[in-house]
Amino acid sequence: MADVPSHARVVIIGGGVIGCSVAYHLTKLGWKDVVLLERRQLTSGTTWHAAGLIAQLRSSKNMTRLAKYSQELYGTLEEETGVATGFKRCGSITVALTEERREEILRQAAMARAFGVDVEEISAAEVKARYEHLNIEGVTGAVYLDKDGQGDPANIALALAKGARQRGAKVIERCEVTGVTREGRRITGVDWQSEEESGHISAEMVVNCGGMWGHGLGRMLGVNVPLHACEHFYIVTEAIPNLTQLPVLRVPDECAYYKEDAGKMLLGAFEPVAKPWTLDIPKDFEFDQLPEDFDHFEPILERAVERLPMLAEAGIHTFFNGPESFTPDDAYHLGLAPEMDNVWVAAGFNSIGIQSAGGAGMALAQWMDEGHKPFDLGDVDISRMQPFQGNRTYLRARSSETLGLLYADHFPYRQKATARGVRRTPFHHHLIERGGVMGELAGWERANWFAREAQDPTYEYSWSRQNFFDNVREEHMAVRQNVGMYDMSSFGKIRVEGRDAEAFLNYVGGGDYSVPVGKIVYTQFLNPRGGIEADVTVTRLSETAYLVVTPAGTRLADETWLRRHQGDFNVVITDVTAGEGVLAVMGPRARDLLSAVSPNDFTNAVNPFGTAQEIEIGMGLARVHRVTYVGELGWEVYVSADQAGHVFETLTEAGQDFGMRLCGMHMMDTCRMEKGFRHFGHDITSEDHVLEAGLGFAVKTAKPDFIGRAAVLEKKETGLQSRLLQFRLTDPEPLLYHNEPVLRDGEIVGYLSSGAYGHALGGAMGLGYVPCPGEKPADVLASTYEIDVMGTRVRAEASLKPMYDPTSERVKV
Template sequence: MKLPNSARAVVIGGGVAGCSVAYHLARLGWSEVILVERHELTEGTTWHSAGFVGQLRSTVTQTKMIMYSAGLYPELAELTGMDPGWRGVGGLRLATTSERVEESLRLAGAGETYGLDLSVLSGAEAGEMLPLLEVRDVRAALWLPGDGWLDPALLARALAAGASMLGVQIFTGTRVTGLDVVGGEISGVRLTSGAEEWSVQADTVVIAAGAASGRVGRLAGVDIPVVPIKHQYVVTEPFEVPSSMPTVRDPDNIVYFREEGGGILVGGYIRTPETWDTDRPLAEPRTLFDADMPKFQESWESAVRRVPALGRTGIVKVVHGPEAFTPDGEFLLGETSVRGLWAAAGFCVHGLAAAGGVGKIMSEWIVDGSPEYDVFGMDLRRFGGHARSASWARAKALDSYSKYYDIVYPGEERAAARPLRRSPAWVRHAELGAVFGEKASWERVNWFESDADPSPGSPESGDAREVRPLGWAGRIWSPAIRQECLATRDAAGLFDQTSFSKLEISGHQALVRLQRVCAGQLDRPPGSVVYTQLLNERGGIEADLTVTRLAEDSFRLVTGTAFGVHDAAWLRGHGLDVRDVTSAHACYCLWGPRALDILGTLSDDDLTFGYMKAREISVGNVPVLAQRVTFVGEFGWELYCPVEYGLTLWDALMEAGAPYGMRPAGYRAIDSMRLEKGYRVWGMDITPETTPVEAGLGFAVARDKDFLGRSALETAARPSRLDASDGSGAPVRLACLVLDDPRQVCLGGEPVRAGGEPASRVTSGGYGHRVERSIAYAYLPAGTAPGDRVEVGVTGTWIGATVTAEPLYDPASDRIRRLPA
């Protein structure tokens, strides 16, 4: 078979990723798709995968992808007549500590919202199910009958066969030598096989080259932060282990195992991993390293304790090969900075299990412009420019690998490759005892430990109330959070939000083009601030931001810290010229009833301009753009200045605020107060899978213009799109819940039942210190009304909750819109 001169799409890589993408592109009707593989199919990293499939994951999207993949296997078998390698033996996940039991209960609650069939077993019940196990130290186990394992080679071959039957041409023994880029867009692939060379013209190219994806990306000047890490597992000699043995994960002992050829395959995530440092990853087929049994000792000893029979069994095979890890242990999917050049890489940990889902997502993204699922957590664009640093990616990936089986508590911060990006006021924050978090490599204040004590003379002085939440919500917590909230309510809080992503768009076509992609009405006078969403064709929310009209032909968009690269790419993909000015401006937010007094001591300008307006003012000697907006429900401004003035501005505001009782404050206080006001967070309460109507944001949608997604919303004047967890067929709306027990606090993902039946999951939750309530949000049937009762599962305990009209705090928004008395 001869390579064509042109193709509609070229897929680079013949492992499960490439084969799945090619299959799904063809299934969506694309012809002239070719797949090229340097060696034979699966001979990169796919062939030596252990093949575990665990459907219960930490996010709904991961779980949906794996559940979709499970449904794909019978389809492949019917289409090709080939065995796709699926072994549906079920899976056990063991818990040997009280902390791991809590995690298991949270996971079980999440599983209910996903519609997974699972049970929580005792240790004895787990032992009865699998008598090989030593279970005296097992406190609980999750049993998932839909889990199992895959033969990686059989799956890839079945996908390849299915792709071929749908018209995909597959070329093995074909190496990529170059990627042609013209005007920022991919135009073709240069290939060689033996002494022959080809050039294939294509405006869609997918890099699915496993551990070699980074090298291939560099041929086009693109950074794909894949870090090859050495991973090891062993296979024992046969000792009559039944093929029906369920898979077992024992995360407290960093080990996993399953049946293999009548023996047991044993693997683990060691604490001291090593990268594979080479300029030519996967240059040779079926690459393996020498066995390193000393490094594997902890995993093996853990396995022997769990399965004593292993101590009497010999090891017949050691598989020590490269795995394609990423800085956060998640996939790298989506379009790169070169238009038409896509990545489907980073198949570490659960790549094989989700291979079908990856193919589905990538094909929908390429063909339709956006996938069905919310994939931001896997989007290549979740990283900024720092991801091109090999040392940064390596440090993050090693940390991710070494802690893969650790319990990750919400709000827990990791220290690898930090600090990196810092506000001009960072040094002052450190002096005040700031507890820092990290997002998109920005150091951000979670809270100031110096705020932990009540202010002298405050109602709580000398009698600080104990409001530490129970369970997980109280693990990473400080009384300072409460004090910062109350100071903002009673006087003022000063928040450093320099990490805000800031994008600028200008030119004579700026308004016209922004009007097309923004659902809100932007044709307002200069100095106006508009809250709006960017929607996809289905009406789903791709971004949630503010747009400030700086001049007739100049606009500044402000979006979340981690979303700037994503949002800029979305805008560029719709024809806008975007400049990322995040690092050019510091931003401090001064909010609270004394904010006007405080800023008035530093500025002679008129500060009484209205809500959702912006003005250029001077604060002391510093030029500032003041925007009268809030994310905490109090009067005040976002204050932007050129970054070189940032430290001076912070110092001036701190000095001016001290006599008024102002406190510096952090993001945990912001999150508490935004819940009280019902302000949504993208990626949690709103996603590409939810519409503004469902999310209660219809007020932000213009009725007097056309925009991307409008037709979908109009069709959605029909019953709106169904939430995946709601099997009733009813349209859904985001609802505010108040839990009966204020110390039971939701963190997101908890199951919600209505009438004793599964109804939804919590999108976000927390404690509102100004209203003294435990608050949660969840999508519920549209007919749900204030006063209706539901139950929320918080770490295995069902807590009653009341659907409540929102916002809970200052319902008329007088504190925001009116000048302080």
């Protein structure tokens, strides 16, 4: 193939809509030597049979930002390239058939207002006026988004490919990548094979846009890309006389979506229990489909005929079953793969590839071009995936659920039901025996709350007070008033050791780690813009060793950040998470309980706040860290896995004399909310400046240069543009979760980054950023604040200091 070059700045593997978008956006940024290789023909995997629904509203601000960008881009592509994309803004309607779904879509509508998306709440009668064919029986509410639309998936991809070609990219079809060459943590080139010949392209970067082939392609490239192909069903009717353009219609309570296309109706399904297909996709799979399974689709069709009676009269022109890839958490994979330094990923789009492709391609291209994320992409960053999640058995089990979760009720605290029990802490069976109700994060089984003796230890989901609300309140108050214990073993533990450990951490982190052995430093890892890449504690274990403790879900990302900035520092970085169990003993009587099981001294004189010490406990040994994420006196007890069971039993037995209560992760969240402690990924992200997050106290600019120092000094000079405030609703009844709009003096100015109920303070609480350029703190607090809960404005108190124990006297007593 004469047009295959011998070298490229980047090789993009996969010619679906995602690969074409990445090529388009890289060339738009001026990149030359961009090569896209497609094993068969462009769009021949999943793109060609996608439904082409293009919606703006997603579950977070930045995902919405990317979706909005996609639909704006598709509106201009045809003019730029001459390729008809079929894009039209026909609007969309989502209807609710239950009160719970109604609350969900009304909360989504409020969120849309906070994100700047036009949305209209409409009644059943108004739905009928806009969609006359719909049977509105049972409709409890609906929302309408006028700028949503639909398009021709294949032509959108071909337009993006043409745009890339026009700016110099080489887009080569029928050219399969068969192998790679590798040096250390870099791919140096790819081997290719066409029908007639083969060759090699040396490459500075590689992008895995392999779609449902992405998992296997990832293995070839040395990276983990957890996704699995599932069967996805839809039907297309014969032409229906006099059928005109209609809004896209979603009826999630019936697992169905509807699209009018060229006088026909398309009915698609996201059924509750999906059919995983395979990871071993046939090599000759091209513009292909899977065998029909009418029995599987029939329950959806039966409800659809009642909901849209004209389907009963329309003949079925096409019954289609095509594979699409799904990830373990229903979010796509984007970014620089943790295992390699020049392998990028854009794959696993969970049936929303068309509406995501424009924004995802733009974001990844900017990331590749600038060397850092253009804004927070934590929702989709490939580094959130744990190594075990590439396991084939796990992926098959989980994908049977994730397809259906797209249209399931998105209740707060909803837990995945499949592929559970993979990662268990040393206390797992102890917690279950005592009523622990398990949730899952990053594969870890964690007790989220504890059921009473006669209570069913399962979740009963709702948007209002759920069945565990009072359990969490009791756990919360036990920690506030007495003593509680909970399992923190899932939190990441990374040892950093070597002769340069102190210097390395002082470069990569904002704190000062030139501290005595046993000192604990609460700190952030910053990016060059002063944004927060990690929120951790660092404990000095010896002259040459530190322990970095991270959130469970970001352990891999945080370890990767350390490795990518290791440079010439002589250090060894080791994940030791599974080596120790951790029990947090928290509350006013925590010192009394520990003193009852250990001969060591837990007084302020020996073990003040922010220090660690080695102790005897029961018949074993442990290390205790005097820190807290719940705002009370307390210690985290680190014990080697072999002695963990003994230490748990020792503390539990002694705790009976103190009325100690076992607690779960939900309690930790409600307590940290009252104390105003930030949660990484929600309240603090890579695009939130550490000073605007209110964490300037943790940054020590007096020390020599560190990543982000210049941005911190600059912000001190120019002033804050926004501040993170804590809110408490004055009405004790409404509940807050996150993304609810924040109104200042009657105008929407932001949204809650997180929310939970403050049981000790008697109301729902949240954290959220409020723009305030040039304002003094007193000016910010002088305003009147409200939170939009399902379209109702609720008065809220606002504070810059923690509303609970603002001076931390309880922590340091």
